[in-house]
Amino acid sequence: MKESISKDEGDQAQIDIWNYVCGFTSMAVVKCAVDLGIPDVLVNPMTLSELSSALNCSPSALYRIMRFLIHRGIFKETVNDNKDQLESIIYAQTPLSKLLIKNGANSMVDLLLLETSPVMLAPWLSLSARALADDASSFQAANGEDLWRYAAENPAHSKLIDNAMGCMARITVPAILDHHPEVFEGITSLVDVGGGNGTALSILVKACPWIKGINFDLPHVVSAAPHYDGVEHVGGNMFESVPKADAVFIMFYMTGTTKSV
Numbered sequence: 001m002k003e004s005i006s007k008d009e010g011d012q013a014q015i016d017i018w019n020y021v022c023g024f025t026s027m028a029v030v031k032c033a034v035d036l037g038i039p040d041v042l043v044n045p046m047t048l049s050e051l052s053s054a055l056n057c058s059p060s061a062l063y064r065i066m067r068f069l070i071h072r073g074i075f076k077e078t079v080n081d082n083k084d085q086l087e088s089i090i091y092a093q094t095p096l097s098k099l100l101i102k103n104g105a106n107s108m109v110d111l112l113l114l115e116t117s118p119v120m121l122a123p124w125l126s127l128s129a130r131a132l133a134d135d136a137s138s139f140q141a142a143n144g145e146d147l148w149r150y151a152a153e154n155p156a157h158s159k160l161i162d163n164a165m166g167c168m169a170r171i172t173v174p175a176i177l178d179h180h181p182e183v184f185e186g187i188t189s190l191v192d193v194g195g196g197n198g199t200a201l202s203i204l205v206k207a208c209p210w211i212k213g214i215n216f217d218l219p220h221v222v223s224a225a226p227h228y229d230g231v232e233h234v235g236g237n238m239f240e241s242v243p244k245a246d247a248v249f250i251m252f253y254m255t256g257t258t259k260s261v
């Protein structure tokens with residue numbers, strides 16, 4: 001039976017489809033803001049003229065980028081009655097733009113840089129491969145190998161992952177410590193399995209100095225990890241064995257990707 005679509009439904013569909021066709025723009029423009037360093041430079045409110053000089057950017061291109069970002073609540077503007085557009089618009093931060101400051105409190109920059117990398121976007125563009133094949137992840141279909149093998153062979157991508165995981169750890173671990181500090185009472189040693197570059201443990205042992213931290217991850221990850229007091233880095237494969245400790249801590253932001261390591 002033919003299903004009838006009302007004119008209103010058809011019209012709405014014509015509008016909605018544009019959100020899908022142009023869905024990539026939100027991510028692209030936010031990445032552009034981070035790459036240009038707009039949130040880092042805009043510490044105090046600035047005119048378009050001041051901002052474009054500080055960033056060494058074309059004012060007209062910057063104006064259009066800022067319009068998009070303001071529309072999404074990333075930055076805000078006030079307009080004064082100066083006839084010169086370069087001087088009449090004053091831009092300022094919002095709570096959202098502050099999360100895009102490099103090294104800022106609760107910064108999401110490192111995670112954004114990972115997720116907007118061509119390597120991480122490619123699997124999404126071949127998501128259908130996941131449905132068509134039982135054994136290959138879409139990451140593997142797009143990039144030729146498992147994420148962790150790929151990272152082992154591509155140190156720049158590995159660093160992007162480690163930094164992004166550190167960014168998550170800086171948000172998650174203080175929340176765990178705030179809400180459930182009792183979890184860490186009576187533990188003298190703790191192994192973080194898949195602990196990345198050790199950011200999570202570094203925060204944990206600082207807050208709970210009675211704990212000896214063992215950061216366990218793949219050899220290529222721990223060999224590039226910075227030194228943290230109270231944290232020992234150990235390289236290995238968690239599917240074979242993990243170092244002994246009173247407790248195991250596992251925090252995985254991405255799932256389903258470690259199968260073949």
Ligand SMILES: C[S@@+](CC[C@H](N)C(=O)[O-])C[C@H]1O[C@@H](n2cnc3c(N)ncnc32)[C@H](O)[C@@H]1O
Pocket residue numbers: 148165166168169193194195196197200216217218221236237238239250251252253254258261
């Ligand atoms: C999604 S990250 C999680 C990082 C960190 N726990 C966090 O949430 O911030 C997964 C980590 O597991 C590590 N990993 C993957 N396969 C592993 C394996 N077989 N043995 C040990 N670590 C592994 C990766 O190198 C990566 O650092």
